[in-house]
Amino acid sequence: MWLCSVQRTLYYAAGHQRAASNKKRVANLTRSGSLSIQQYGTILWSGDIMATWDVFRNQIAEGLSMCMSGIPYWTLDIGAFFAGSTQGFRRFCGTEEGEAPWFWHGLFEKGTDDFGYRELYTRWLQFGTFLPVMRSHGTDTLREPWYFGEQGTKYYDTIVEYIKLRYEMLPYTYSLAHKVESEDYTIFRSLMFDFGKDIHVREISGEFMYGPSYLVCPVTRAMEYGPENTKLNGKTTWNVYLPEGSSWYHAKLKKAYMGGQNVEVEAPVNWQPVFIKAGSILPLSKKNTKDGVADTIEVYEGQDGSFEYYLDNGVDYQYEEGNFARILMRYEDKEKLVIMENVQGTYSYPRELHVKFFRLDGEVSGKHICYEGKEIHISFSDIKE
Numbered sequence: 001m002w003l004c005s006v007q008r009t010l011y012y013a014a015g016h017q018r019a020a021s022n023k024k025r026v027a028n029l030t031r032s033g034s035l036s037i038q039q040y041g042t043i044l045w046s047g048d049i050m051a052t053w054d055v056f057r058n059q060i061a062e063g064l065s066m067c068m069s070g071i072p073y074w075t076l077d078i079g080a081f082f083a084g085s086t087q088g089f090r091r092f093c094g095t096e097e098g099e100a101p102w103f104w105h106g107l108f109e110k111g112t113d114d115f116g117y118r119e120l121y122t123r124w125l126q127f128g129t130f131l132p133v134m135r136s137h138g139t140d141t142l143r144e145p146w147y148f149g150e151q152g153t154k155y156y157d158t159i160v161e162y163i164k165l166r167y168e169m170l171p172y173t174y175s176l177a178h179k180v181e182s183e184d185y186t187i188f189r190s191l192m193f194d195f196g197k198d199i200h201v202r203e204i205s206g207e208f209m210y211g212p213s214y215l216v217c218p219v220t221r222a223m224e225y226g227p228e229n230t231k232l233n234g235k236t237t238w239n240v241y242l243p244e245g246s247s248w249y250h251a252k253l254k255k256a257y258m259g260g261q262n263v264e265v266e267a268p269v270n271w272q273p274v275f276i277k278a279g280s281i282l283p284l285s286k287k288n289t290k291d292g293v294a295d296t297i298e299v300y301e302g303q304d305g306s307f308e309y310y311l312d313n314g315v316d317y318q319y320e321e322g323n324f325a326r327i328l329m330r331y332e333d334k335e336k337l338v339i340m341e342n343v344q345g346t347y348s349y350p351r352e353l354h355v356k357f358f359r360l361d362g363e364v365s366g367k368h369i370c371y372e373g374k375e376i377h378i379s380f381s382d383i384k385e
Helices: 002-020 053-068 086-093 115-128 154-168 170-183 199-203
Strands: 028-030 042-045 208-210 214-216 237-242 247-250 256-258 261-266 274-277 281-289 292-300 305-311 325-332 337-340 352-358 364-370 376-379
Touching: 053 115, 115 154, 154 170, 154 281, 170 281, 170 305, 256 261, 281 305, 281 325, 292 305, 364 376
Parallel strands: 028 042, 292 352
Antiparallel strands: 208 214, 214 274, 237 261, 247 256, 247 274, 281 292, 305 325, 325 337, 337 376, 352 364
């Protein structure tokens, strides 16, 4: 009965909101729900979790399980809802006395004044950057970047860098959101979805795919600090498994690895191991290029690939009337050829594009193009920069 009441509430909230106005899309953020709630524009989050490394680690498996159940928009409180226990509770209440209730628990009583929490939060935010909805939220300590240090210090700089990365990936993420709506796709993906023939992925719950291209391997143990600013001397490498059937590019170094193997990679606190699948086509936000500022399309050599680039106004339901732009992009590996097909829909689309081509041998090529909505072929068979 309780689940039915939640579903009924979501049904009426979604239905009445849209009936009242089509100028804003329906979105419901809820900590509770049941199968099929996705039809009501629902974002499910994991509730009031605690700041421990074990909780962080388990959240990955929980979210993957939820998305495997058909609910595509899952998120959490980055850094956990409760940072500390009794002291955190007292700080929240503005009192020097009182015991925290049983559910109020975390390892970091000093909140952001504890370097142990700064490290945990930074790692958690790196993970959250690759969720369908990125959301920092909590109760007993402040979460703005400047409470984790000053500009030029590693925790502050890393947090800001990953927030910027989230915005950089927005064209890719938004295109995936359209895929959710049009094809019942799941953005936050178990490795079993895309690499079902690889028996090794069946036991992996700490890695996942963000869409078809990004393999994300969150660091889920402390390397530098424990609670109460306890200095650690943990190793700064992380073991990752690269699924077989593809080559993989280190997202930062662009070094290519063969799939079907475990690799030990450097993972200092300012870097979460992420790899990009060969054959990927990534639409990204505007970047400075030698030809000026332009939206960027990154293409990765190694196998054929495709991606449907999607845009609309991001606000209302005009896309249902055709006010969208959908551009199928294909990469043919043998010919080193990128093809952008005719645009579909009436929405404006970026015409100035910088197509950046990454090769398995580490070479990088680029072309600045003007796309006028008609099919265009961009060859990288004989160009190197």
